[in-house]
Amino acid sequence: MKKIRKKSVQAFTLIEMLVVLLIISILILLFVPNLSKQKDAVKATGNAAIVKVVDSQAELYALDHTDAATLAKMLANGNITQKQVDAYNDYYAKHTDEKRDIAN
Incomplete structure (x- = not known):
């Protein structure tokens, strides 16, 4: 009986898990808009x-x-592709x- 009582499992409480989820969600809200701005900058550089x-x-x-050369x-x-024409335009x-x- 004493062995069974000693063997208790340590776990996170619900409050601790909610705090961690809150921190993670705040970080995601901060970084997602910045990533979308970077996507536009990368596309402009690629074009x-x-x-x-x-x-x-x-x-x-x-x-x-x-x-004379036209698009x-x-x-x-076959010198260029349609994607290149679209990016050029x-x-x-x-x-x-x-x-x-x-x-054109």
Whole structure:
């Protein structure tokens, strides 16, 4: 009987668990909005990089062909993908002060 009484289990109380959950939820509420802002910044940086790639592909297209490079011609020729065209258009939609080098 004495062995059974000595063997008690130590556990967390309900209040301690609620405090921990409260702290975790506050931390999540602080960090989730910052992560979404970073996602937008990463997308903008990626679109800027795609603009450079499309410009490079336009120069290569101009070397291989006699006509001027457009997004439609490069897409049909396989130099760029539709995702790159969309990212190129999105970049210049947000940056209206910059001049496009390649026509649609």
